[in-house]
Amino acid sequence: MARMKFICDVERCIECNACVTACKNEHEVPWGINRRRVITVNDGQMGEKSVSVACMHCTDAPCMAVCPVNCFYKTEDGVVLHDKDICIGCGYCSYACPFDAPQFPNSAGKAPGESATDFFVARGKMDKCTYCAGGPEENGSEAEFEKYGRNRLAEGKLPLCAEMCSTKALLAGDAPVIVAIHEHRIEQRGYGDTRWGWDMAYGRAENEGADKT
């Protein structure tokens, strides 16, 4: 089965924030929540690099491990999703996530006319990148859109952040396919491999024989 992943090619990212804008627009994400954001290191200096970060849909997701109410699940194609009807907004996932992906709405960050969602606890129910795969509601339904955003994967499409990326720095798709695209780029650049932490995220599953390169 497919294993859907993101790769952000830091050699290409130009910090245009098109991915952030595309995500917010596609899912009508409320104010104060950024499912995706661009982080820049050494800003304005030599060696400046930017990377677009959202939920990386971890193979061994720590948010799933720490959730006290077990609201997380992983789809057959490797996307980490959660049920907002079960989430209690405790924030454990936020502490566990190395990418700071879980977001918590509050009434102060709401757009005018929108109802507050902090009725349950001060932080509200968790919201995060769904890989444009919706959530545990009927695919393409209004309920799914209101809670989780659009379900592009069920339409045979990819996450809009990656499809909108102007430099194609952000790649989304089945891990072996996007790995092949990225490796071809590295060969074309001709200055060696700049990747780290590769095998854990994009290497073959253990039962297929791990790639030890």
Add this chain to the structure above:
Amino acid sequence: MRAFHVTFLLAALLAGCGEYRQSVTYEDGGYQGKKDTRMWDSERFMHDPSVWKQMVNERTQHQNEYVRTEPQE
């Protein structure tokens, strides 16, 4: 006075009987939420995961500019 002490003691002891367990029972690993529909469970993909996967993989190649134009030597 003694009757008051006995009544107070009994009331304090019996108050404990009204307590109930308030902690949530932790169930290891089991997803508690609703079942989700799979991506390919629609007429569009004829409920066939391979059809869905092929369409997604073809679309993934749109992110690869090298399939559109070969780089200049």
